[in-house]
Amino acid sequence: MGENIEKIIEVKNVKKIYHMGHERICALNDVSFHILKGEFCCLLGTSGSGKSTLLNLMAGIEKASGGQIIIKGKNISKMSENNLAKFRQRYLGFVFQSYNLMNSMTAIENVEFPLVFKKVPRKIRRKMARDMLIKVGLGSRLRHKPKEMSGGQQQRVGIARAFVANPQIVFADEPTGNLDTKTTMEVMDLIKGMAKANHQTIVMVTHDPRLASYADKIIHILDGNIQSVEILRDITKPEEQTAASLEDTEEENKKEEKEIVSVQATENDKEMEERI
DSSP: GGGSOEEEEEEEEEEEEETTHHHHHHHEEEEEEEEETTOEEEEEOTTSHHHHHHHHTTTTSSSEEEEEETTTEEEEGGGGGHHHHHHHHHHHEEEEOOOOOOTOOHHHHHHHHHHHOOOOHHHHHHHHHHHHHHHTTTTTTTTGGGGSSOHHHHHHHHHHHHHEEEEEEEEETTTTTTHHHHHHHHHHHHHHHHHHHOOOOOEEEEEEHHHHHSEEEEEEEEEEEEEEEEEEOOOSSSOOOOOOHHHHHHHHHHHHHHHHHHHHHHHHHHHHHHHO
16 A cells, blocks of 8 residues: 555755855755655754755745755756746645735635635635635634734634645644644644645644644754654554554443343243243
């Protein structure tokens, strides 16, 4: 089964060097890994580790200094700005820490905005945006502007905008950085649930190990290098029964056995009475 799952992102010997005056800063040093289609991958590291730079390179927001970034079989490093923009519109979605909503637009206008560039007719894109906002629990906030909503509600608008065009890959840069703990977990559940339902790939940056636990794969980054790749859930293998589910099955079996024994005992008693 695993061999049939597409490597939707391949990062090969990628380097990123910044020049500040005479100083040469290596943000990423010969980084290589891959992400499978439908996988939730987390880039985990402290501030300054290079994780956000890596996300920006994969998203085509910045250009690598060396190496290759291949998405859906295309080397995005070699694309022109125009082709890269079209590629992003077609395949990628983005969730930002600071929401990046247009304050002059309502929630529904913010969500339908990416569909304008895809030339989706107004009536259709309005319905798609409305349906997506209802899905993220904001059916009563369609006409509200960002400043009329809480941080959690604004991020839900951001998630709706990222998923509305059904992108194959969603990049999330510290998507819960400005939220309280309760709202953070709600937003994480929402992102993971939507991606799983549509078999979409998530690439998320965070410094928080608790949030990283939502992922299938964690790539630990330190000082521009990959320390380790941790597989929490292998999506190439069918889900195995958990210990809890096995215990439940055993309990059910025992219960059924008791019921069978009870029925048999009752039938035996009746047989004895008839004989007497």
